[in-house]
Amino acid sequence: MTAVLRSVNVGGPTTIGTRRGRPVGSGIVKAPVDGRVRVEGVNLAGDVQVDRRVHGGPDKAVYAYAGEDRAWWAGELGREMPPGMFGENLSTEGVDCTGAVIGERWRIGSVLLEVCQPRLPCFKLGLRFGDPQMLRRFAQASRPGAYLRILEEGELGAGDAVEVLDRPEHGVTVATVSDALLLDPALRPRAAQAPELPRELREMLQFGVG
Structure with missing residues (x-):
């Protein structure tokens, strides 16, 4: 199957529920x-990451999720499961986003991207799905x-085609x-053997923090 970008998804701040009686804002709705x-x-033009402590920044600039996984x-x-349901910016087909190697480089259009880490679930994913068990399900x-x-x-x-240009040997x-x-x-x-991981994440793996 030819690897292709099926949709580009963006979104702004949205209230997705409440926690401890307070409204929760998020950019997960795309x-x-x-x-x-x-x-x-x-990031992408028109997209907003509300909580930059855990989303966004150079090492979480773009989030890709496979259409095959949404179908599952x-x-x-x-x-x-419409495109963007998981808060992904790029909905792909024919690309194993989860099986991608850390440091793998993708050319899409005129953009060059590098795979750098997985998405780790937070409570907002549970609010998005209306299911507090979604965090456990997502991890498992x-x-x-x-x-x-x-x-x-x-x-x-x-x-646009998704072209894998380079895949590290590790x-x-x-x-x-x-x-x-x-x-x-x-x-x-x-897992810590991948040098392209963000430093903080590699230290978590090396020293057992988190």
């Missing part, structure tokens, strides 16, 4: 947009999707890192 989208700095969730949960499913760095700014759009995948942090601490030494 929807497809038409046309070419500029990718520069630490649709069957698992018995509900529709081992389908986290990939955060990417922006190496070369440019434009991309739905229908073989540490997004799933390996996610599972090491959420499911199996025995995987941490192996």
Whole structure:
């Protein structure tokens, strides 16, 4: 199957529920947009990350999630899973986002991106799905999707090919890192071998923090 970008999804601040009696704002609600989208700095044009402590920044600039994984969730949960449901900016087809190697580089349109870490679930994912068990389910499913760095700014759009230009030989995948942090601490030494991981995340793996 040809790897392709099926949709580009952006969104602004939205109240997604309450926690301890207070409204919770988030940028997790995203929807497809038409046309070419500029990718520069630490995000996509028109997109907002509300809580920069845990989302956004150079090492979480763009979030990609595979359409195949959304389809799996649709069957698992018995509900529709439109593009952007997981807060992803890029909805792909034919790309194993979770099986991508840390440091793998993708060319989409005129943009060059580098896979750098998995998405780790927070309580806002539970609010988005109206299910407090979603955090546990997301971790156990081992389908986290990939955060990417922006190496070369440019434009991309739905229908663009996703070309894998380079794949590091260490073989540490997004799933390996996610599972090491959420499911199996025995995987941490192996996961920490990926030099392209963000420093803080690599230290978590090396020193058993988190």
